[in-house]
Amino acid sequence: GISKGENAEGTNIWSNYIQMHNDGGHLSVYSDGQFRFQNLNNIIFESEGWAPGYGYFSVTTTEPHIFTNNSGQFTFKRKGSDYKIHFVNGATDHDLIMGNAMIRSSFVQGYNNGLQIKDMMGQGWKDIELRTLRAQENISAAGQMWAKAFNPTSARNMKENIKDISFSALEKIMNLTIKQYNFKDDMYDLYQMRMNKSEEQTEPYTTRDIETYFGMIADDTEDIFTDKEKRAINLYNTVSIFIAAFQQQYHEFIQLTEQVRKNTEELNVVKEENIQLKEQVNILTINVSTLTDLVQKLINEKPEQQL
Secondary structure, eight states: OOEEEETOOOOOEEEEEEOOSSSSSSSSEESSSSSOOOOOOOHHHHHHHSSOOOOOOOOOOOOOOOOOOOOOEEEEEESSOEEEEEEEEEESSSEEEETTTTEEEOOSTTTTEEEOOOOOOTSBBBBOOOOOOOOOSSOOSSSOOOOOOOOOOGGGOOOOOOOOOOOOOHHHTTTTTOEOOHHHHHHHHHHHHTTTTTOOOOOOOOOGGOOOEEOGGEEEEEEEEEESSSSBHHHHHHHHHHHHHHHHHHHHHHHHHHHHHHHHHHHHHHHHHHHHHHHHHHHHHHHHHHHHHHHHHHHHOOOGGOO
């Protein structure tokens, strides 16, 4: 059957109609104008496909889809399970909750500088695993970082004002001061360990039970080794200056080695000359002894010639 609309004069028109098909039991609804449902309770659409591949819900429009409700929450649930995906448009946060993780974009001052990956309740932080992370600016970590290799970009076409350093790298290195220290968050963990110490734990917790680090204090270190804010040590600069200092010391070592070689050669020449001189002295001594013996012999043979 067909139910058509009427105009103001009561004439049937085709601008709105409901068509009930006998073939397949389909139902078609058409309207030239807005198509609006209004009620005072729930709106429920149910589709039970009579065979696999039937039961889809499809919405096609020429303009964006707009969904509005008072709480700003939209839930997609897997039929027959408790697994859900939530979109929450909250007063201060926008959340996408999937499984046991949440992606949050916040309006709260101090938390509004990017996406947050948190647990499903928005309390603790969660991990993220991916193949390649490409950052257009900086990467910051409050904890430790592991990598197979750290490769600072260093191509010539990325640099300007390339020139030799104008200071003694060895002197810069020798002026560094290495300290032993603990991080404050590790000290907080130590305090928690002390507060929650079990009765079976008889020995007190000390700094031996947390990580101890060795390094420079950025506040007290020369600018060439630190970032601009004096909050971190620039490892690439530091390693480069260490290399320059080693090269400087190596060149000085080579010069000293060459000087020692020359001194050794000169000493060997002097030793050779001393040996030759000793040989000459020995020869002269022998000659003098021979001459003395000869003179004595002559004297003994002709005593009348003695004065």
